[in-house]
Amino acid sequence: MQERRNVYFHHNHSSDLLTKAQPLFELAERYGFHQVKDHQDANIIVSLGGDGAFLQALRKTDFREDCLYAGVSTSGNLNMYCDFYINDTSKMIDAMTNENLEVRRYPTLEVKLNEESSFFCLNECSVRSSIIKTFVMDVFIDELHFETFRGDGMVIATPTGSTAYNKSVNGAIVDPLLPCMQVSEMASLNNNTYRTLGSSFILGSNRTLSLRMNQELNNYPIIGMDNEALSMKHIEEIEVTLSGKQIKTLKLKDNSFWEKVKRTFL
Ligand code: NAP
Ligand code: MN
Numbered sequence: 001m002q003e004r005r006n007v008y009f010h011h012n013h014s015s016d017l018l019t020k021a022q023p024l025f026e027l028a029e030r031y032g033f034h035q036v037k038d039h040q041d042a043n044i045i046v047s048l049g050g051d052g053a054f055l056q057a058l059r060k061t062d063f064r065e066d067c068l069y070a071g072v073s074t075s076g077n078l079n080m081y082c083d084f085y086i087n088d089t090s091k092m093i094d095a096m097t098n099e100n101l102e103v104r105r106y107p108t109l110e111v112k113l114n115e116e117s118s119f120f121c122l123n124e125c126s127v128r129s130s131i132i133k134t135f136v137m138d139v140f141i142d143e144l145h146f147e148t149f150r151g152d153g154m155v156i157a158t159p160t161g162s163t164a165y166n167k168s169v170n171g172a173i174v175d176p177l178l179p180c181m182q183v184s185e186m187a188s189l190n191n192n193t194y195r196t197l198g199s200s201f202i203l204g205s206n207r208t209l210s211l212r213m214n215q216e217l218n219n220y221p222i223i224g225m226d227n228e229a230l231s232m233k234h235i236e237e238i239e240v241t242l243s244g245k246q247i248k249t250l251k252l253k254d255n256s257f258w259e260k261v262k263r264t265f266l
Pocket of ligand 1: 049050051052053055079080123124160161162163164165166168225226227
């Protein structure tokens with residue numbers, strides 16, 4: 001890690017947090033890390049907060065592939081993207097001084113709207129009706145018209161996002177060693193006119209999922225990219241693929257994905 005010592009701390013700048021984090025900033029300097037003010041100068045990006053803060057840290061720093069990301073929890077819990085408690089300095093010193101740290105890579109999604117603007121997601125892309133009426137979309141897997149969906153919406157989750165929104169809509173938990181995306185329904189209407197698969201399905205890394213909106217029937221949907229919402233009129237098509245970008249985090253002794261699942265849910 002000798003030549004990768006520029007650290008950017010991402011946080012909400014609250015005075016409470018700054019007080020909590022001061023010992024960590026000092027520790028980093030003491031171990032030869034240099035705190036940078038601009039994330040573009042960083043090789044290491046540390047998020048202070050919870051999982052939500054980690055998702056924000058990625059978005060605000062543009063999902064950098066050439067950086068190592070680390071999540072430091074400022075509450076009493078370690079969630080899925082946080083591997084350190086802010087007070088556990090010995091574990092951080094261990095990581096800072098270990099020359100042989102391994103890296104863990106997490107798949108991300110790329111979401112294209114109307115074949116133009118493109119966004120990345122680490123947890124999921126969610127597409128939801130913005131009004132109380134159901135909305136309709138045609139679902140394509142590659143070029144195959146798979147189903148016509150009518151209901152509240154859909155969640156398209158990464159493996160690491162499978163423990164978040166995806167889990168609340170009864171999706172399966174997926175090992176991040178499998179590069180794939182999982183598609184789950186939110187309250188689909190099923191009757192003699194509308195029929196959907198009804199269960200979640202998992203698409204391989206070379207597939208494209210396209211959601212085409214019916215312009216006459218729909219009000220515009222709310223599109224969630226992790227924890228940011230986008231509400232756009234005139235969305236005709238949402239295209240989701242597994243992106244080429246993988247997010248790098250630290251591989252520590254105690255932080256395998258299934259250890260995290262166990263400590264969070266069991
Ligand atoms: P939030 O509404 O404050 O938090 C949702 C909860 O999900 C928090 O406890 C958060 O942990 C946790 N979380 C985030 N990513 C996770 C992951 N990969 N695995 C397990 N738990 C995870 O919003 P937020 O903190 O900004 O997080 C955004 C995420 O919330 C979205 O990406 C979506 O997955 C999820 N969400 C879930 C539902 C639902 O389950 N019905 C609805 C909307 C959004 P922290 O407390 O550590 O932040
Ligand atoms: Mn949160």
